[in-house]
Each structure stands twice: as structure tokens, then as C-alpha cells.
Amino acid sequence: xxxxxxxxxxxxxxxxxxxxxxxxxxxxxxxxxxxxxxxxxxxxxxxxxxxxxxxxxxxxxxxxxxxxxxxxxxxxxxxxxxxxxxxxxxxxxxxxxxxxxxxxxxxxxxxxxxxxxxxxxxxxxxxxxxxxxxxxxxxxxxxxxxxxxxxxxxxxxxxxxxxxxxxxxxxxxxxxxxxxxxxxxxxxxxxxxxxxxxxxxxxxxxxxxxxxxxxxxxxxxxxxxxxxxxxxxxxxxxxxxxxxxxxxxxxxxxxxxxxxxxxxxxxxxxxxxxxxxxxx
Numbered sequence: 001x002x003x004x005x006x007x008x009x010x011x012x013x014x015x016x017x018x019x020x021x022x023x024x025x026x027x028x029x030x031x032x033x034x035x036x037x038x039x040x041x042x043x044x045x046x047x048x049x050x051x052x053x054x055x056x057x058x059x060x061x062x063x064x065x066x067x068x069x070x071x072x073x074x075x076x077x078x079x080x081x082x083x084x085x086x087x088x089x090x091x092x093x094x095x096x097x098x099x100x101x102x103x104x105x106x107x108x109x110x111x112x113x114x115x116x117x118x119x120x121x122x123x124x125x126x127x128x129x130x131x132x133x134x135x136x137x138x139x140x141x142x143x144x145x146x147x148x149x150x151x152x153x154x155x156x157x158x159x160x161x162x163x164x165x166x167x168x169x170x171x172x173x174x175x176x177x178x179x180x181x182x183x184x185x186x187x188x189x190x191x192x193x194x195x196x197x198x199x200x201x202x203x204x205x206x207x208x209x210x211x212x213x214x215x216x217x218x219x220x221x222x223x224x225x226x227x228x229x230x231x232x233x234x235x236x237x238x239x240x241x242x243x244x245x246x247x248x249x250x251x252x253x254x255x256x257x258x259x260x261x262x263x264x265x266x267x268x269x270x271x272x273x274x275x276x277x278x279x280x
Contacts (some may be wrong), residue, residue: 008108014206017033023251024061024262026191034146037269038062041188041235042104042260043069043156043225046109047083053255055090058114061251066093066114067154067188073098075107084112096204097121099139102191110137111154115144126179127170133158142183146267147209152182155189164198167191178206184242190235190258195219200236207238210263213245221250221259237263244268 002045016135024038036279044054058066068087072078088096093114099122101110113119120142127136138155155174157167178185187207193199195209211219220231237243248263 004095006255018191024251036264037064037145037186037243037267038262038264039067039186039237040064040239040260040262041067041069041190043235043256043258044083045070045258046072046075046077048077049255049257051078051083051086052090053253055087057207057251057253057255057260058087058144059092060094060141063093063114063262064116065152065186066091067152068112069154069156071098071110071112071189073100073108073110073117075105076111077105078107080107080169084114087112088114093151096124098139099124099137101135101137101156106190106253111139111156112143113139113152113154115141115143115152117150120144120149124131125173127155127173128166129158129170130166136170140177140181147268149183150205150228150267151178151183151185152262153178153185153187153189155187155191157190157192159192164193167193167199167225168196168202171202175203175206176242185240186243186265187238188236188261190245192234200271203238207240208245210237210239210243210244210245210265211248211250211261213248213262215248216249217249218252219250221261231259235261237261238263239263264274 003162070082073082074080084096084098095115097113099111100108123140125138141152157170219233221235223231243265246264250259
């Protein structure tokens with residue numbers, strides 16, 4: 001898979017000012033550990049409930065990598081702000097990028113990445129979609145973590161109802177991309193499907209659901225419109241076998257119509273390749 005150069009999509013902020021996490025608790029390691037990653041996926045609904053509140057949730061949780069869905073850039077709805085850039089500045093995550101899926105309100109709408117780690121390259125792929133429906137995409141970001149290349153995939157699959165077959169096709173496309181990528185991998189996003197759905201089960205064939213492996217508390221990430229109905233699970237952090245899941249939680253905060261999923265994973269040591277002498 002060929003990744004394209006950044007071409008100015010990722011911007012380095014002038015300061016690093018993450019505060020200690022308040023809503024997810026202290027990290028599991030006391031000493032700094034470059035292989036211990038805290039990641040988050042969050043559908044922010046274009047910041048319509050307040051971008052400051054979204055920034056506070058992210059800042060208080062102190063993640064290293066954030067996958068965002070429903071993010072505006074320069075739209076009238078967003079007050080002409082580049083929301084990814086604003087969130088980067090307000091959370092102290094120095095690398096950011098926005099990925100357009102369509103135009104709205106005079107600006108762009110789509111996915112975004114925030115990262116503490118340098119971004120080596122970015123690629124964006126359209127997902128299978130019938131004509132006339134909102135375009136969907138998957139992003140591949142190549143990060144440098146503890147001196148190694150790590151792949152982060154971000155997506156937002158087509159919304160229900162009656163579109164299971166489309167989500168399965170989109171999942172097959174993403175699974176094909178990841179199968180050709182030998183690096184340690186994370187897949188995060190709003191899958192718009194439940195944990196027992198065909199699409200999520202397909203993606204779990206090569207990736208591990210971090211919440212299933214290490215989650216605590218409720219797992220619902222989207223509150224249905226009527227208050228007496230339960231929340232349902234639509235948002236996921238999946239990790240390849242190169243990671244050890246440590247813990248995960250859904251944060252019940254009201255900055256969007258989705259609740260963010262936060263997970264801690266540890267990057268395993270790189271496998272040692274055998275030498276010609278070893279083979280003799």
C-alpha cells in the first residue's frame with residue numbers, strides 16, 4: 001500500500017500542554033513508557049453542542065491518539081473554524097489532520113486525527129457506496145511510535161437502517177486494506193453497527209475489540225432519542241495482535257450525541273527476524 005506525503009495536512013503546534021486525565025484516571029504505568037498508548041474514538045457531531053466541551057473531554061482524558069468523526073472545517077456551521085486545528089491547539093496534541101468526505105455549509109465535513117506522535121504519511125480511500133448516499137471513507141495514518149511505524153485507520157460507516165449489506169461491503173474493503181499492511185494496526189471509528197453485526201464480526205477476524213478484551217462499565221456509545229431507551233454500542237477501538245489490551249471505558253459525557261471510547265494498549269516488542277546463521 002502506498003501512502004502519500006503529508007503535503008501540509010499535518011500541522012505542528014507551538015506548545016504541548018496536556019493536563020492529567022480526570023475522567024479516565026491515571027495511566028497504568030508510573031514511569032513514562034513509550035509503548036503504552038492511550039487512544040480515543042469520538043463522534044463529535046460537528047461540535048454543535050460546543051467545541052469547548054469536546055476539547056475539555058479530550059484534554060481531561062489525555063489521550064495520545066484521537067480518531068474523530070463528524071468534524072467540520074471552515075463551514076458556516078462551525079463558525080468558519082477548522083475544528084481539527086482548534087482541537088489540536090486546545091488539547092495540546094501537536095499533530096492534526098482533517099479528511100474531507102463532502103462539502104457542507106460552505107466548508108468541508110469528514111474525519112480527523114489528533115496525535116502526540118509524528119505523522120509519517122496519510123492516505124484516504126473512498127468506501128463502497130451506492131450513488132445518492134452520503135460518501136464514506138477510511139483514512140490510513142502512519143505514525144512513528146517508540147521508533148516504529150504504527151498504522152492508525154479511522155472510519156465512519158454508513159448509517160442504518162436497512163443498509164447492513166453496504167456496511168459489510170465497507171468492512172470488507174477496510175479488512176482488505178489492513179490485511180495487506182504488516183505493521184501494528186489500530187482501527188477506530190463509528191461503525192454504525194452493533195457488536196454482533198456481520199460487519200463488526202468480519203473486522204474482528206483480524207483485529208481484537210479492545211473493550212471486549214479489557215473494558216469496564218457500560219458499553220453503550222450512542223444514546224437513543226427517547227430517554228427511557230438504553231444506549232447502544234456503535235463506536236469501537238480494534239487492535240491487531242501487535243498490541244496488548246490493558247483497559248477501556250466509555251465516557252458518559254454530554255458534549256455530543258455519542259460517548260467517546262477510550263482505551264489503553266501496549267505495543268509489543270517487535271519480533272526478531274532470524275538470521276542466515278540461525279537457520280543453519
